[in-house]
Amino acid sequence: MAYYPEPVARLIEALQRLPGVGPKTAQRMTFFLLKRPVEEVRELAESLVAVKERIVYCGTCFNVTDQDPCRLCADPARDARVLCVVEEPNDLLAMERTGEFRGRYHVLLGALSPLDGIGPDDLKVRELLLRLEQGETAEVILATNPNVEGEATALYLAKLLRPLGLRVTRIARGLPVGGDLEYADQVTLSKALEGRREIG
Amino acid sequence: MGLGRSAAVVIGSFPIGESDLVVSFYSREHGKIRGVAKAARRARSRFGGALELFTLGELVFFDTGRSDLLRIDHFDIVRPFGGLREDLEALGQAAWIVECVTRLTADHDRHVALYALLVRSLRALETADRPVHVAVCFGVRCLEVLGHRPRLDVCGGCGRAYPFARPALGAGGVLCERCAREAGDATPISPGGVAALERLRATSWEEALASPLGRLEGELAALLEAHMSGLIGQPTRTGRFVREVRRLSPAPGGRP
Ligand SMILES: [Zn+2]
Ligand SMILES: [Zn+2]
Numbered sequence: 106m107a108y109y110p111e112p113v114a115r116l117i118e119a120l121q122r123l124p125g126v127g128p129k130t131a132q133r134m135t136f137f138l139l140k141r142p143v144e145e146v147r148e149l150a151e152s153l154v155a156v157k158e159r160i161v162y163c164g165t166c167f168n169v170t171d172q173d174p175c176r177l178c179a180d181p182a183r184d185a186r187v188l189c190v191v192e193e194p195n196d197l198l199a200m201e202r203t204g205e206f207r208g209r210y211h212v213l214l215g216a217l218s219p220l221d222g223i224g225p226d227d228l229k230v231r232e233l234l235l236r237l238e239q240g241e242t243a244e245v246i247l248a249t250n251p252n253v254e255g256e257a258t259a260l261y262l263a264k265l266l267r268p269l270g271l272r273v274t275r276i277a278r279g280l281p282v283g284g285d286l287e288y289a290d291q292v293t294l295s296k297a298l299e300g301r302r303e304i305g
Numbered sequence: 306m307g308l309g310r311s312a313a314v315v316i317g318s319f320p321i322g323e324s325d326l327v328v329s330f331y332s333r334e335h336g337k338i339r340g341v342a343k344a345a346r347r348a349r350s351r352f353g354g355a356l357e358l359f360t361l362g363e364l365v366f367f368d369t370g371r372s373d374l375l376r377i378d379h380f381d382i383v384r385p386f387g388g389l390r391e392d393l394e395a396l397g398q399a400a401w402i403v404e405c406v407t408r409l410t411a412d413h414d415r416h417v418a419l420y421a422l423l424v425r426s427l428r429a430l431e432t433a434d435r436p437v438h439v440a441v442c443f444g445v446r447c448l449e450v451l452g453h454r455p456r457l458d459v460c461g462g463c464g465r466a467y468p469f470a471r472p473a474l475g476a477g478g479v480l481c482e483r484c485a486r487e488a489g490d491a492t493p494i495s496p497g498g499v500a501a502l503e504r505l506r507a508t509s510w511e512e513a514l515a516s517p518l519g520r521l522e523g524e525l526a527a528l529l530e531a532h533m534s535g536l537i538g539q540p541t542r543t544g545r546f547v548r549e550v551r552r553l554s555p556a557p558g559g560r561p
Binding site: 283293 | 320348351352353354355357385391392393396400407543546547548549550
């Protein structure tokens, strides 16, 4: 790594802090950027700064937004009786892409993770309770990930919300659409069996 | 170098790159090892749910010899320990056990007795009425297996024979009142606690699991947490998780 001019070394160093980027990838990105036109690189640099300066978490649902409350929370057409709880803003976007869901969201900004020492106090759980206490919500959909952390989070929230007397549901887990039964592992298959329903 | 295989338990993972996963295992044949599972984060990955925390399986890996990261070829589930994911207390105690194994062992350090203890403990946790009891049994035996067995027959400071009044537990074993004061970091332990530690390590695993601890359960759990934290060099992460999650349990439906 010796003999890089200081600005190059600095950029490599900075890029390495991004998730999933190691020293080799950071070098490749740096030399890629060096070859691009200056306007293109400036556009990238400015959008990086703009994200930090203009984007905040919505004070209601904790989605990322450039206005608070966010467009989803401000939209009177969204059904306030159904609240979908997700781990991250990306999960909210994935739900929105389905076009199926017309309710509102709550982003926890994480999931419970014992091995990382992440407990309920590190998530937007208290804020969720405050929202639910306002009494508009009739159903909470727990749409956390189907892994150990997401399941633990759903389990915790289900227990926490029980005394509120709301309908609490968990999204179905099982086989991916287009998947093949033969290649499914036993855990996925048993979850799919558990989540079976009447047909016809 | 080359192809390797071993029974192994998933003890952790983190995402890397677009869709890969770095997975840590505690394996029977190679101790703690880490490898990359290509495309494991895709919804239709060939690994499916196999790489979830605590899963016991048959691991087939390739050692390129060029990095400490192996390439994970296959991981076929032998036992998913799904029961651990349906109860927060069981999950917390299983995570505590896994954290002890992870943080008290070095990479590639084969330790069949510890591997067997890990699997036995996870299996017991799956059906345990009192998950913390299993964690206590694990903790006592884990110290034995790793050679950190605390001496319980004499004071570790002055060599005075136990029993004596107001014993404490230090890094090396039981301490008398004066030596505990000098050591500074010893935790008081009840005479019943000392006897229970002795009993738990002398009896068979099944007997240890079956013998009720009553009031001593909480005391021993806290002592073992302090002891493990001392060996690790900082408090366990899972200890905090367990405390936070427990606030829900004492009064059913209670709120934080
Ligand atoms: Zn919002
Ligand atoms: Zn002494």
